[in-house]
Amino acid sequence: MKYRLKIAEETFDVDVSNLDSEQDLRFTIGEKEYNVRYQAISDNYFHLIMNGKATEVFVARGEQGKHIFVNGRTFLVQDEDQLPIRRARRRGLAETPGEVTPPMPSVVVRILVEEGDCVKRGQGLIVVSAMKMQTTLRAPSDGRVKKINTSIDAKVAPGDILVEIEEEVENE
């Protein structure tokens, strides 16, 4: 069986095959090989012996993938072949230069610019607040504020484009 598993922005091919018994697996991840014996204690709790070393791991299924706990660290692991398209598109949007989106669900508390304003890279545009913390969203590049798509007290989420910045075309 082959999986393409993504953690943060990195995807690795994971190849798995059964050894002698159902509980014994051989993994190939990138260049590395692991022999794993596993025991499922519950739906979320697994005991793994990897190359002779025992570890407890915990797994919970979430909306975006599986949340996995190993030795005090947690990872969001996603199957590249099952990623919903909507998420990919949202992420794609957020990466478009000139579009400003909040890093987390939050509420707009101040708008520092107006449509038509010229802004410098790093200039504060919008202040959002979540869990009592205020964050200033800044201009990703020099340019002109083309559109403001939000208002004070609006609830906003990652992927929502709050401000659109148009890069100034230099006239010689």
Added chain:
Amino acid sequence: MFKKILIANRGEIAVRIIRTCREMGIQTVAVYSEADAGAAHVLEADESILLGESEPSKSYLNIERLIAAAKNTGSEAIHPGYGFLAENPEFAESCEAAGIPFIGPPARVIRDLGNKTLARRIMESASVPVIPGMLEATTDPSLLSQEAERMGYPVMVKAVAGGGGKGMRIVLNRETMEEACMSAMSEAEKAFGNGSLYLEKYLKAPRHVEFQILADHHGNVVHLFERECSIQRRHQKIIEETPSPAMTPSLRNAMGKAAVSAARASGYVNAGTIEFMLDRSGQFYFLEVNTRLQVEHPVTEMTTGIDLVRQQLEIASGNHLTFSQEDITQRGHAIECRIYAEDPEANFYPSPGPVLLHREPTGPGIRNDSGICEGFEVPIEYDPILSKLITMAATREAARERMIRALKSYVILGIRTIIPFLIDILSSPEFAKGNTYTDFIDRNFKNWSQSKEDEDLARIAYVVEEMTYFNKPATKVKNSGWPTPWETLGEWRM
């Protein structure tokens, strides 16, 4: 003693207060907002009252509704916890006016000490050393700028009504002064309903050392030694410990005396904390008084054996302190880690969402004050603290090792927490050496990212979970001629 009290708070601190009440045979009334209907403090209390919508002003900050809830349930006192209305003098006054004792200092003391510039004047008059800075606050940015020019940059802009790092900015030069003042003012206005600011000289990388005090209604004041809280991000503490690695017996004696003088000068009653900055030469300066139970109070409880919430209740009901300064001793070393729902790889952005799995660490010398339970949705509206993990041992080194062990077995899945970041701090040689100053994180852990060490294990776990998830019904039905109902039931959950 009171027979029933209302707890005007939520989360871990409400749960913590309920626990002591239960031990003392006091009935508890929890209050909650719509977002907290399934929260741990509601589940643990004897009764609970819905205050209103999730927005704090319609629930946990709504004085009228809180007083009405206390009256309707026959509560004999109100415990404010920390945050929300804990340091709001109008709330303390409203409680007194309604004939319901407020478990904390008198409204006048909260008002005096909550005004940071007045507090500075009170301390000066009691010969407690204060940081050089303004003695009057203002909302005029140009006046603040003038004052900053006079004092010389860098300066610390602080909200006169402030606390918990809200409305506070370090300003390095005049170019950034105006924006810092504006954003600090708006943050303070929002958090405390008062946007006035003042300036203090910025001390470079001091230690933050505070003293716990208890004062009864009969003029008895004691301190319960220090807590060091220098490890901070965004001016908010994340790791606290006692004793402080910087403390000597003579310094402890001097600071303890100053703390008791500070409490006496302000007419303090109930539990409080006198915060100091300690510079590298061993000089200490008064910072502020927190007129409430502190987040980090458990480290004091662990090393002195004194339950501070029980003391608060005894004092509020008019009883005398049952011990004197000489009776209080400290044993061993305790460390607390605050478990915040934040992404330490993304500038500590809050990480609200569902708690899919929650498994607390256990073992000798471990205490976990938690305010969450599995299935709870951590709301966007409130402070991102989930729980506080405390370890205690005979020495600092043993308490540190114990904390690393405990953190590594603390499972919270579904939301990001700062646990992996805390593990790396506790494991660092600088922390082990006790080189803890307020710039610790900037100096040692700027742009921290999680180690990739266990990523392959996580991938393996993904696949193992996938195989058991899909194989379960199949393996159970295998080899049976006519499947029994027990086999075909398969994936039922109760």
